[in-house]
Structures are given as C-alpha cells and as structure tokens.
Amino acid sequence: MKPGTQPLFFRSSATARFCFSDLQAQQTAAFNEIKAHLKSHTVIVAEVEPTITVGRHGKTDKLATEAWFQTQGVDFHRIERGGFETYHGPGQWVLYPVARLETLVGDSRGVKEFVCRALTATNRVLSHFEVTATIKEGTELGIWVGRKKLVSLGIQVKDGIVLNGLSLNVTRHPKSFIGITPCGLAAEPGFLSELTDKKIDFQAAGELWAREITEEFKLLPC
Numbered sequence: 001m002k003p004g005t006q007p008l009f010f011r012s013s014a015t016a017r018f019c020f021s022d023l024q025a026q027q028t029a030a031f032n033e034i035k036a037h038l039k040s041h042t043v044i045v046a047e048v049e050p051t052i053t054v055g056r057h058g059k060t061d062k063l064a065t066e067a068w069f070q071t072q073g074v075d076f077h078r079i080e081r082g083g084f085e086t087y088h089g090p091g092q093w094v095l096y097p098v099a100r101l102e103t104l105v106g107d108s109r110g111v112k113e114f115v116c117r118a119l120t121a122t123n124r125v126l127s128h129f130e131v132t133a134t135i136k137e138g139t140e141l142g143i144w145v146g147r148k149k150l151v152s153l154g155i156q157v158k159d160g161i162v163l164n165g166l167s168l169n170v171t172r173h174p175k176s177f178i179g180i181t182p183c184g185l186a187a188e189p190g191f192l193s194e195l196t197d198k199k200i201d202f203q204a205a206g207e208l209w210a211r212e213i214t215e216e217f218k219l220l221p222c
Contacts, residue, residue: 041099050089121216148190
C-alpha cells in the first residue's frame with residue numbers, strides 16, 4: 001500500500017467553481033482508494049461555494065426551506081455525519097482527514113481520541129494567531145472563544161475510515177451561516193480574523209492548519 005499524498009487544496013477561482021458536491025466527490029474517491037488499500041490516507045482542505053449541510057441530528061423545523069436557500073444562491077445538502085446544521089463557504093476552511101481510525105490513532109475504535117487530538121491540533125492554529133480558545137465536548141463540541149464558536153467537528157466512521165471532518169471560520173462572508181441556527185445552538189459563530197490583531201492570509205492559515213493536523217497524526221506524504 002502506498003502512503004498518502006500531500007494535503008489536497010481546493011478553492012473556487014474566476015473560471016471554475018468548487019462546490020460542496022465536488023468536495024464530497026473528492027472524499028468518495030479518497031475513501032475508495034483507502035478501502036482498497038491503494039493508499040493510507042488523504043487530507044482534503046477546501047473552501048467551497050456557500051452551502052448549508054444538515055447532519056443526522058438536524059431538525060428541518062429550525063431551517064429555512066431548501067427552496068429559499070436556492071433563491072439566496074446557497075446549496076443545501078443532507079449528509080451522513082454527526083451534528084446538526086452548519087454552513088460551509090467563502091471565508092471558511094473545511095478539512096477532511098480521510099484515513100482509517102487505526103492509521104490515525106492506532107485504534108480502530110478510537111473515535112474519542114481522534115476527536116480530542118484533532119481539536120487540540122486545530123487549537124494550536126488559533127494560538128499561532130494569539131487567540132485563546134476553549135475546546136468543548138458534548139453538545140457544544142468544538143472550539144470556542146466565549147460564546148463564539150470558531151471550529152466545528154462532525155464525522156462519520158464507515159468501514160473503519162473517518163469521513164467528513166472539521167471546519168474553521170477565518171473571515172466573515174455576507175452568506176456566512178445564513179438562515180440557520182449553527183449546530184443547533186443558541187450561540188453565534190466566531191471568525192478568526194475578528195478575534196486577532198495579527199494579519200491573516202487565508203491560504204497560509206489553511207496550510208498551517210493542514211500542517212498541524214498531518215503532524216499530529218503523523219500522516220506522512222509519499
């Protein structure tokens with residue numbers, strides 16, 4: 001079996017859109033390769049077009065209608081991950097560390113360890129920008145500054161392989177978290193750029209995050 005590759009980065013450009021469905025297609029391709037033992041892992045880091053996703057515990061009565069989202073230019077997807085409804089889109093990085101749990105933490109049942117280590121590695125990114133944040137568990141799972149949530153996590157484990165992952169809010173966009181109660185919580189989203197005096201380069205922040213995750217889980221490129 002080959003080792004994984006360098007993290008794969010995807011963003012929309014002036015000539016090509018990168019949508020949530022494209023991200024899911026990349027994840028499916030990675031999953032199939034890992035399941036077939038063609039590689040050990042793939043780390044996908046993406047900024048997608050404005051999207052609302054609803055996890056297994058999402059409640060439609062908390063949401064605007066799917067048709068309404070379409071009128072706002074926002075895609076809508078129901079997906080097989082834990083958690084409620086959330087936003088993905090411009091100004092936010094999404095990171096999917098697609099790998100077997102055993103590869104990530106040495107234990108095929110080590111979901112809790114994976115979650116803890118993934119959030120700890122992500123918190124180091126916030127510390128780099130001099131943001132003091134708190135990792136929370138349970139119904140408020142994620143990384144918070146006060147009552148502002150900067151990082152969300154929702155995963156699915158299928159055939160021993162971790163799917164979906166984390167999101168990190170970097171900069172606010174007019175469509176950020178439009179029409180939803182983020183993660184089903186009575187709290188507001190936080191954005192890294194609004195909580196630090198340090199200058200933030202969006203691409204560099206994503207690369208730093210990918211580096212922290214790959215080093216935390218020793219995901220070596222080929």
